[in-house]
Amino acid sequence: MKKDKAKTKKTLVAEEEILEIPEDEIWTYQIDGLAAPKINASYKDKKLGKVLFVLFIIFAIAVSMFFSVRALLNTGTLEYKEIEGKAGEYELIQFSNNGSITEFRVEGAASLNYDAEDAGMLLGEAQTNNDVVSYDKSKKVTKIHEYAFNCDGTLQVIRIGADVTDIDAKSFYSCWALQCIYVDKNNPNYCDIDGVLYNKDMTEIICYPIDHDRYLRLKNGYAHLDENGVQVSDLVDDDGKEMEELWGTTKKYDEKYFEEYNLKVRTYVLPSTVEKIGPLCFNYANLRYVYLPEGLKEIGTLGFFDAGNINAIYSYKTDKVNTETAYSPDMFQTVYPSLPEGLEKIGSDCFTKDRGLTYMYIPSSVKYIGHHAFWDAVYKEDGELHGISQMNVAVDEATFEKGEIGSSWLPKYDYMLFKKNIDVNYSAERVQMPQ
């Protein structure tokens, strides 16, 4: 039986069948199963085919031109969708900037209107022009979709209308130039404190705009507006050239000046009412110090993602409600370093890439840590570890592991050719507040 099988296992190399092709048929000889050759035949009867071909060529060129022009011009788009079951209510799906809109209102559905004079703007001329947006108040916008303002590099101010009742936490993701989100006072679900977005009762902070520090520089006298309303920095480097931001001490700006600058511009105090930091809330924020209230229960996924300038997190207690977000030395009853007592949940990738942090203490109340919560928060340079080089945990190892702990939650550093976890100090005591 096996032998038979072996015999039938044949290859597909065909036994060559020899064709007899007469000399006078070399150009016309048709092989069985294949179309007949058509060589030097007349195509005079193919008039329709020729016309269709020419029309097609014109179409192909037109389509290519259309797509190329589309690729070249930045017209921007605004996309809204009517919410099912709620006639007259719309969701803002996508805001795509034409490169000139710096302020946008989420109230009536908006549209972009251009005329001939806007050609330069569409071709990438960087000039502010908020007049191209017109709003239709009859179309009420009540919802903002996730990633609606994704990766915008121009928008500086967003104004949320009174009717907006549902904002996805990821709506303002990667809005690099966003300084402030202002909410209408009559909005039932949301509010803002000096351009930072909260829910109405201020138990959740939703979005700290990425470029909020630029607004604070203007507010605190480190910049001014020129005659065109453009912000100009008053900070100068040692050669007298304008400097947008102060990253350290210089000949002109000493340690004291720098520290004062950090406290005014790069410090944020969360109101004592806050129980939750929303997902992506402080991502890419240019902050140096953050003060968290005792009472905070949750820090959402990517809450402090890539906020690498954060040097220290502090927690505070007060005996009265605090809604002031600018730092002042006498606003706290008690202050201590790192995460607050009472915190229960740390989301995944919460402190990823936060290499400016040096001390981290996980209080005993924490029962959940998401995966990669402190990923890439440590690095090795000149043989030494920088960033979070040791993790301090309040409880002992056995108790800690009873919690829900995600994979690779600890920071890892390069070790030989692979990666190694930093050490964990279980049953640790919290360090004292530095003077």
Added chain:
Amino acid sequence: MEEKQKSSLIDKTKWLFNEIKTHWNTPAEGKYVPYKEYLDIWLAVGSNYSGTKVLEYISFAAGCYLIMFHYNLPYVAFSAIALINMPLQKLWDLLAWIINDNLGFLPKKKERTLYSIYFFSIILGIFLMAFNFKPYLNPNNAVVAALNSIRGVSAASAIKMLGTHILWNGWAGARNIFWRKKLVPKFGRYKYFLYCDIVPKCIMVILIGWLPVYNIQDVVTRVWVANALFALYNLFGYNNCLETCTQNISPNMQERILVRTYPLKLSHILNSVMVLVIPMAIGFLKDEWADINVYKYVIPIIFISFAILTMVFSNRIKERIPQPPIEEKVQISFWDGIFGVMRNKYKWMLNIVGLLDSLGNGMLAFTTVVYLYTFRLSGLSYGLLISLVSFAGTPPDFFTPYFIKRFSYKQVMIFYYLSRAIGYGIVVAAIILCGDNVTLCGIICVIMLILMETTHTIPMAIHHDMEIRVNDYQMYLSGERLESFSGIFGWFTSPITTLIGLIIPILLLKFGFNSNWDVLFVDASRVKIIVIPILFDIAGYLLMTIPYFFWDYDSAKQNKVIQVLKRRAEVTEKLAAEQNESAEGSFVG
């Protein structure tokens, strides 16, 4: 049993040694390529391919370091230039197809007409480039104003760039007729241009680095002068043509696949070495990639070395397509070409498959996303995994000759696309069902990637050989291979593929994927960004099997087609001899 196997292996080795020795200079019966030519292929294609790869460092595009760092040209200028050149490009393409598929041999009247068009274009191009139109352009005109507002471009410079385009195409077209007529009979259709282009190409490679165009202060002038310089550089060809020659090296299908599997595959090793050597050489320079000496010394020296080697070995590689003498060849008119390729149902089927394949266009490199954002691999572990997966495809490739004997093209391709669909289906299931368990999900994904890589190389080798067979069939149908006229299918499919290719990027935008890749750290978004495009791809793979169910071009038909081609060559060669005409360019086989 073991001894029997051992002796069989020794016997096989002895047989192989004798086979190579006997047929070192003359091929075996039924074959066309002596083993000595295998060695030549290895060296020639190796040099040619490596030279081509070196030239990838020089291009007039936003992705070229030379252009963006040293020439410092604005990004938007490339889009504007493409737009200026686009409307006329289709016309130039049509004219070039007529010349290419007639191998440069045209009826006298047609040749005169084409030369007239090309010479007129040269004069017009020179005029547009040399004349200063600026004083005659009204800056308030909408088109002029729009062109002036593009950085790096002005209305006047746009006319110069249009002139460059017209001049270039006129010159390239005239050269195309002239050199094809002169060189194709001697060197064949695929590598002839090396003999007229190699010296000017080497000179241009040197000039690109040495001419101080990048020092021109005015950005508008710098853009149009650089455009003209690179147009001149692109006038002279140097591509991987010797590999194309080897794909047509024999009318014997088995021999063709043998050449493709061994000497050709091994010839690419030289480039793998160069991939390491070039960055190392550049690393010795003061400013590394930012050092202009990369383009003054490193690139020219390496390229010219490979160009010399290419020319030394190229003459030893022959293309062996059964064809009549050039003087007796079939004339292809424009409509012959257009309707000729449209009569080839296999080309339609392959293009439909290509069209369906575009369903996955615009998706991210799924493996990179999984490795970097799901598993957070980096350093050695990342490198090892990448190497392991990509190497998985190499060993099976050496068994291509066996598979091509054992299975039909139809079977192989249906298996190939089904295996992709199933493989990606399992990956999607793993990501959705056990995405939380990074280790388990990772193991499943990596196993599937390895399996898919091992089942990738053989079908692709067989598929590429089938493309050559389809060209043989086209030659049977139309008397020529019509490789240029086949470009018309691209005109049909490109508007559709462009539209389909927009679907996935639009979806990805909705899921948060834009210029900031960090969004891939958001678990829910990452899953959508990976999974939804793969589902499109799976649908594409399943649909791609359908055309192959109707594929009926098999080895028996290919044998018959080759017989017809051989017979045509034989009869026309005999006729040429009887009429005392030249039999140059003929190959009977």
